[in-house]
Amino acid sequence: MSRLKSTQTFKIQFLCPKYWGIWLGFLLLRLISFLPRRLKFFTGKKIGQLLYYIAPSRKSLARKNLQLSFPEKNKNQIENILKEHFESLGISLIETTINLWGSHRHPQKKPIKMPFFTFHGLENLQQYPSQGLLLVVPHFTTIETTGLMLSHIMPFRPIYRKHDNPLMEYLITKSRTLVLDSGQSVAPLANSDTRAMIRALKDHENIMILPDQRYRAKGNIKVPFFGVDAPSNPGICKLAKLGNAKVLPVFTKRNGQHYEMTILPGLDNFPSGDDYSDILRLHQLYEAEIKTNPAQYLWTHNRWNLKKGRDF
Template sequence: MAAPAFQAALLHPRHWATWLGVASVWLLSWLPVPLQAALGAGLGRAIGHLLRSRRDVVRTNLRIAFPQADAPQIERLTGQHFADLGRGVFETALAWFAPDWRLRHRGEVTGIENLRAAMADGSGVLLLTGHFTTLELGARFLCLAGVRFHAMYRPYNNAVMDFLMHRWREGRSGLPALPRDDLRRLVRALRDGRPIWYAPDQALDRRMSVYAPFFGVPVRTITATARLSQMGRAKVVPYFPERHGSRYRVRILPALEDFPLGDEIADATRINHVVEQGIALAPTQYFWVHKRYKGLPPDMAAVYGRREA
């Protein structure tokens, strides 16, 4: 799927606010990286105190994921998470706009031999990860390491952002972005032996999900991972980005063995466990502001105060 062509209509005054916002992010990306880190962390902590309802969501998620932590520990983790969220805003700006020379020395990719081994027989690969605050920058470091992959693409209602996001994803990853709901194209790419970036840790469609444990609590989990792997005759290779101070590491793990099994619940449980392993590498850098536990079985009490779909 080719990136959309630039059209003069994108310069219409109704889009000026979007262009101004993009220009502001571009300017922020040129600040010294240590200053970006400090500003981002401070901004994130401030927002965490202002958005009390969202802070409660983070606390609830952390209590479920780390039941051994006491109240002060949960509060520290919550504060650090919002600091990581704030830093993630600036890291996204770097991922989108920073030239290669500015990033190359700041990160490393380990385990790339695992990806090469998985693709050695011509198999396609689902590059499986989770929604981390370092997600965009982690993908950029994969590109810097020479990994070419299809990014899944969701159309935006904002025409300018639709144009730019498609261009950014395709320009950095080296292969065309693929619509996430176009099963035929996804399967074809996998059968052609290509990698596809994939994050299955947010269940968006109840019709394609089952209840599987995530940190011990059964939660709605999409089944598409096993389906894509089977239909595309593809392997699943997990990778996880993590920040260490002002440096970054992307770990590529070996391909999952004996996957899929053909049991939807067992396969979904396996994927959730893999994501849990990635979270353990950088616990506060996971996207805990997402209401991951809103999709609980009907016989379980809601954890966010009221039951949500």
């Protein structure tokens, strides 16, 4: 497996004043990483509660998304989910510190333990030894931990969107380059490099892909998500076909400080040749999981294009 080089090379320009704000935030995360686990999560929850009050535009967007997705819920129910969601966002920052500086980064120094992880459906990963796997992970706030959990049980390549800011690109790819139990580093793949993804799948590598966000580029299709048409990317159908890959949905739920991952069986007849039906099928799986765990889905993303502006 190849490594990302250019995006993980520190550049002296990153020390310029225009990057100092990013470094300050990075320093705060580093300081938090030294806290005991229980205190880390407490801090993350408080950060999320602060975000609830200082990010009104994102709070408004998340509220609209929740109201659209759960029209049967009353105002108080929506507001309770919204508050829990922002707490979950804060905790996701803590999960980033664990990914960046956890013991898995130095497996040769300290054996990696998994007392906070529970896995369901591991047997589904063993059913397709002659195919690459497309592990479909919707945008829950547990994304960072999902990657970490998968790194304990299998080699895989996470897909990511390149950041416009070069320092953020450096930090994100550094975070998402995972160290397996064997000590091997596995680098992410840019979502713009379709050829590399297909090549990896044909080589029987596994890919973690997050295809559920709004997609407005050429080739998008509108597919209902919670009953409302959403601009969607049918690219996963092409990947599965050209890479001869099996598609397995993966969901991770945070329960306090414990995480529970469920790996569903590989989807039969996917792709079917009908992109609309295939994406609708995935959306229905996402919806079923979100309904059991609504606060941890990423509602601050403008999934339905409800207003103009950049994504969170």
